[in-house]
Amino acid sequence: MKNEMTGKIKILKDGPYVVTGNIKLSEKIITSQGKGYVYREGRELPQAKTYTLCRCGKSKNPPFCDGAHSKCDFHGDETASKADFVDRAEVLTGADLDMLDDHRCAFARFCHRNDGTAWELIRQSDNPTLKNEAIKAASECPAGRLVTVEKSGAFIEPEYEPEIVILQDPERGASCGIFVKGGIPLQSADGSLYEKRNRLVLCRCGESVNKPFCDATHIHIKYLDDQV
Ligand code: FES
Structure with a gap:
């Protein structure tokens, strides 16, 4: 932005x-x-x-x-x-990465990657490679349904x-x-x-x-x- x-x-x-x-x-x-x-x-x-x-x-x-x-x-x-995303989204806790999920799905399927789905990947995010994959799986969701969040509270968003x-x-x-x-x-x-x-x-x-x-x-x- x-x-x-x-x-x-x-x-x-x-x-x-x-x-x-x-x-x-x-x-x-x-x-x-x-x-x-x-x-x-x-x-x-x-x-x-x-x-x-x-x-x-x-x-x-x-x-x-x-x-x-x-x-x-x-x-x-x-x-x-019209409520804000953070107020509507469910908070999912992963190993080294959390994720917000508002269930607003466009079925674009970018949350599926070779090593698993965004939900599976955040659970294994203490592995740096899988953490990276989890971030991609969430960030590439065009609907913005999924947003990964560092344990520090920082939201991860792609630059568009x-x-x-x-x-x-x-x-x-x-x-x-x-x-x-x-x-x-x-x-x-x-x-x-x-x-x-x-x-x-x-x-x-x-x-x-x-x-x-x-x-x-x-x-x-x-x-x-x-x-x-
Ligand atoms: S023709 Fe579909 S909205 Fe106008």
Whole structure:
């Protein structure tokens, strides 16, 4: 979060996300490697100072809004808690590393690594190699569900520049949510602001029960924006 942030994402009632401030837009493809996952570059997406991203899942021009939300009777009520992450998250104690887990899962699976899952790895974090792996497993979670914490109380976060990444998940035959990186402010349809976070994933299939955040429903409904 090095640059001064001028842009933001504004949620429109029963409509799209309006992104202002010239925020970079890209697409990445979740790709398995060993027992873990990496990102592969996706399509090049057009860049603009202001753009609107589909939230209802029905646009014929994804990831952008094409007005379909007004014809499909989209109900985009924001149901997610606005409480801060640290107040919502469960504290998990490991050997040399603790972890916060708010259970807000986008099913991106970066918490799985060759040596185990983030939960298994923190338990073995008195081994420096596995501690490092635990940090990666938590930090690479795009949803920001997992945050590792040193025994000193210091939170560990990757350095991200502000960017919006459209995620694709061909392994699961689905299109994933919108990965918002680098503390871009997120404004509710009612004008209030969500907690600023370095990592979060927004729903774009229209069916999350925890709107505006992704809750992995895109996997169950096999949401496909036909660009995979
Ligand atoms: S939100 Fe406008 S088309 Fe989906």
